[in-house]
Amino acid sequence: MLKPVLDAFARALAQAFMPRVIGLTLLPLVTMTALALLLGWLWWGAAVAWMQAALQAWPVLDWVGARLSVHAPGGLAGWLAPLFVVMLATPVIVLASLAVVSLWLTPVLTRLVAERRFPQLARGPGASLAASIAWSAGSLGLAAAALIVTLPLWLIPPLVLVLPPLIWGWLTYRVMSFDVLADYASAEERRAILKAHQWPLLAMGVLCGYMGAAPGVVWASGLLFAALFVVLVPVAIWIYTFVFVFSSLWFAHYGLNALQQLRAERTPAPPAPVALPPERPAVTDASWRDAHARR
DSSP states (O other), X not given: OHHXXXXXXXXXXXXXXXHHHHHHTHHHHHHHHHHHHHHHHHHHHHHHHHHHHHHHTOHHHHHHHHHHTOOXXXXXXXXXXXXXXXXXXXXXXXXXXXXXXXXXXXXXXXXXXXXXXXXXXXXXXXXXXXXXXXXXXXXXXHXXXXXXXXXXXXXXXXXXXXXXXXXXXXHHHHHHHHHHHTTTSOHHHHHXXXXXXXXXXXXXXXHHHHHXXXXXXXXXXXXXXXXXXXXXXXXXXXXXXXXXXXXXXXXXXHHHHHHHHHHHHHSOOOOOOOOOOOOOOOOOHHHHHHHHHHO
């Protein structure tokens, strides 16, 4: 199982830096950046003020701030408020990036992989657009619920490095595995592949989830993010978009290869040729007379 995963990874990495693929990331980047900047311009100040007021309602925070000698405006609550707003906005940006890539770019990238590597792979009945949207929406809903439930645990340093990537990884596994097979595999073939390759696909999703955590380094400081909002938002969104584009290519190479192998295993082998007995030499009049003369 490891060899196909690594082979698909290497092929996806090579294709991810193709000019055509890089160009595909720009349109979602422009669209989402414009939307994020608009929402930030309208609601950033109000969101930070609301978060600061909510944090100041905790007496224990003032006690901790006094012990740490925090002299920032608004105390420790004023220093943490931008960071908490970023933490709440990050899942929204991640979910939006994954939704845009899966519905907008994954079908295009899957066709690119099929044309270059699997030109003989026939397209099956596939899944309808409504089924794909319903699958993605259900997966996004489950992931959002998991994020909300586990959000308080993000304040614990070890867990913040484990829980979000695991949730992103599970979501990536669910969405990408379905979408890359949606146009080529039948429902029965898709179920068979997801069952037989569940653990490799889940491991790929978790690795993509950890790669998706990279933008957290970009805005690790809430104060820095507040000062460089216009610059850091496009950078983070592009990183998310690129990671999910790479994930689409990785899952497409692995999924289509698994589909090709599944169909090869199910295709009956051609019947073996029947061995015919050796032909006897034809008896002619001359050969009959010679044999009769020898007698």
